[in-house]
Amino acid sequence: MELSVIDQWYRWGLIATTLILAVIDLILPTPNVWINGFFIVCMAGIVGYFTNFLAIKMLFQPKKGKVLGWEGLVPKNQAKIAISLGESIQTQLLAPDIILDYIYERNLIEIGIKKIVTWVDGLLKNQKFRNTVTTKLVSLLKEKGPEILSSTFNFSEEALKKIAKNPDEIKKYWELARNKILEYIQNQENREKIATLIIKVIKEEIPRLSKVLNEALEEYLREKKTIGGLGIGIKKLIAFDDDAIQELLEKFTEDPETSDQLLGVLDILVEEFRANLSSSETQEFIASKVEEWVSKAGNYARQNILPTTINKLEEYLDNENNWKQVEEYFFQSVEWIKIKVLDFINSTEGRGFLKAGIEKAIRQLNVTQLVEEQVMKLDTDELEKMILDNTGGNLVVIQFLGGILGMIAGLIQVNIAFSLPVFSLILITWVSHYRNKAKYVKKGEW
Known part of the structure; x- marks a missing residue:
């Protein structure tokens, strides 16, 4: 049986018993010791019970006005209670250090990351989700794609124009680009790659190059007239044609000494290139031309590249066969981002960054203000219910015990002899409390 039900039975039983005893006492022609004694005990119980009952009710009543x-x-004092409650929770229950200790002790960050990764992986493998996202993405690109491209182009153009108008910015970016170029071409391995690439290009272009050289040679010999006619005859005699020139070029590119010679030439070119890049004349020339270059490039791109790009995007998206490719590209990007984020989070730097971010967010959390706002939103009935519910019935126990203690005090009023067992009970209670306290004081837990 619930404590509140017992309390109600006790309250009404005590009232009814007192009234019955009072009526009997009035009806009897002569006073009856027993009736009178029980009446005094019950009346004392009512006084004890309703003293506490009224004290508790006076906490909440009247809710409006005054009586x-x-x-x-x-x-x-609702506003003061809200502030006090918020401050108590902030400092004693939900202080930032308490929350952080709770998070770190239970590895909630790592657990949370694992759950998020599992959730993301599940979504990435869910075909229904992929189809929904792809449809939304294609729809968004169709609607906003041209606008996004135009905005991106405008932003880039404006940014470049601002840089072009600022000599200091040009110098800064030029020095950065120059250093990157020099850093690349001064590396021996990179120069070898360049030489290899040049030889490869020459090999691929040998047929066309040999034909051009052959035609140029014939034209040169014709211009020399008499000597030219003799030269052409000699040329035909020794078969110095396209095939012969191609064979000569192939021998040149396949000769081991060719790469060494080409690297030597590159070394000279690199040194000259470095000197030119570092010269003040080059820097001044670039600074004077950047704004013009940016303007011309921007106009050309706006008139030709941007419209073409928008048309190509629209044509691509109108073809549903390409949607699968859009899906693959998008979710590959998401997967790549997920991997990079996880790599960062699992790194020492990432863990420190994440920890600092969480600590900052928690320390900025104003629990006092949050609790105060929520308490002030409650009306008096809700606030009363909240307090009574959170006391776990303790206020009802106080009412009930008030009645019991009142009845015990009433026994003394009936006859002084009852004071002995009452004071004995009080003594036993005090000794029990003292021994319990001493036990925990000895352990250092009091």
Whole structure:
């Protein structure tokens, strides 16, 4: 049986018994010791019970206005209670250090990351989700794609124009680009790659190059007239044609000494290139031309590249066969981002960054203000219910015990002899409390 039900039975039983005893005492022609004694005990119980009952009710009543000058303590001080409650929770229950200790002790960050990764992986493998996202993405690109491309182009153009108008910015970016170029071409391995690439290009272009050289040679010999006619005859005699020139070029590119010679030439070119890049004349020339180059490039791109790009995008998206490719590209990007984020989070730097971010967010959390706002939103009935519910029935126990203690005090009023067992009970209670306290004081836990 619930404590509140017992309390109600006790309250009404005590009232009914007292009234019955009072009526009997009035009806009897002569006073009866037993009736009178029980009446006194019950009346003392009523006094004890309703003293506590009224004290508790006076915490919340009256909710509005005043009765005999009295205003409910909780409604009257709701704002102060809200502030005090918020501060207590902030400092004693949900202080930032307490929350952080709780998070770190239980590895909640690592657990949370694993759950998020599992959730993301599940979504990435869910074909229904992929189809929904792809449809939304294609729809968004169709609607906003041209606008996004135009905005991106405008932003880039404006940014470049601002840089072009600022000599200091040009110098800064030029020095950065120059250093990157020099850093690349001064590396021996990179120069070898360049030489290899040049030889490869020459090999691929040998047929066309040999034909051009052959035609140029014939034209040169014709211009020499008599000597030219003799030269052409000699040329035909020794078969110095396209095939012969191609064979000569192939021998040149396949000769081991060719790469060494080409690297030597590159070394000279690199040194000259470095000197030119570092010269003040080059820097001044670039600074004077950048704004013009940016303007011309921007106009050309706006008139030709941007419209073409928008048309190509629209044509691509109108073909549903390409949607699968859009899906693959998008989710590959998401997978790549997920991997990179996880790599960063699992690194020492990432863990420190994440920890600092969480600590900053928690320390900025104003629990006091949050609790204060929520308490002030409650009306007096809700606030009363919240307090009574959170006391776990303790206020009801106080009412009940008030009645019991009142009845015990009533026994003494009936006969002084009852004071002995009452004071004995009080002594036993005090000794029990003292021994319990001493036990925990000895352990250092009091």
